[in-house]
Amino acid sequence: MTVGGDPASLSVAGGLLLRLGSGLRTDATRTTSAYAGLQGEWVGRASVGARRRGDVLAAATSTVAAEASTVGALLQRHSTDLAGLLEEEVGIAARAGAAGLVVAESGVVLAPGVRGLADSGQIARTESERAALAAALHDLQHRLATTRAALHGALADSVGRLTSAASSLR
Numbered sequence: 001m002t003v004g005g006d007p008a009s010l011s012v013a014g015g016l017l018l019r020l021g022s023g024l025r026t027d028a029t030r031t032t033s034a035y036a037g038l039q040g041e042w043v044g045r046a047s048v049g050a051r052r053r054g055d056v057l058a059a060a061t062s063t064v065a066a067e068a069s070t071v072g073a074l075l076q077r078h079s080t081d082l083a084g085l086l087e088e089e090v091g092i093a094a095r096a097g098a099a100g101l102v103v104a105e106s107g108v109v110l111a112p113g114v115r116g117l118a119d120s121g122q123i124a125r126t127e128s129e130r131a132a133l134a135a136a137l138h139d140l141q142h143r144l145a146t147t148r149a150a151l152h153g154a155l156a157d158s159v160g161r162l163t164s165a166a167s168s169l170r
Contacts (some may be wrong), residue, residue, distance in 0.1 A: 070158065110126070
């Protein structure tokens with residue numbers, strides 16, 4: 001099993017979310033100011049109700065802005081982590097190739113082809129290198145799974161906060 005993934009796309013998505021978060025923060029501040037300005041100019045129950053709805057809107061907008069910024073930063077961090085893991089995978093594959101091995105879905109195995117005469121010392125060295133590369137690949141896959149699980153958890157938490165903000169607007 002190989003690492004896989006597209007760090008550049010994650011980075012672009014993260015950058016878009018960071019810009020969105022910044023713009024929404026500005027919008028929330030402007031909304032708060034606009035509704036606060038009504039207090040001195042418009043009085044009565046309708047004014048109080050409008051300002052309350054404005055406060056809810058500004059709070060929800062602030063929540064969405066914070067989530068966009070948080071998720072954007074998470075995606076950019078994951079992009080960097082993924083790029084490093086992909087680079088490590090390329091290094092493992094190169095080491096494998098130099099040792100007459102390949103990285104396959106089933107792990108690190110002997111490359112196909114005809115072998116020369118049996119040399120027990122060379123066979124032992126190849127097996128030792130295969131085991132070392134298999135361990136490195138396993139470690140790489142474990143770190144990727146851990147990183148992805150952490151990202152998934154953070155995204156699930158963000159969905160919960162966004163759902164709550166959306167509910168407040170209803």
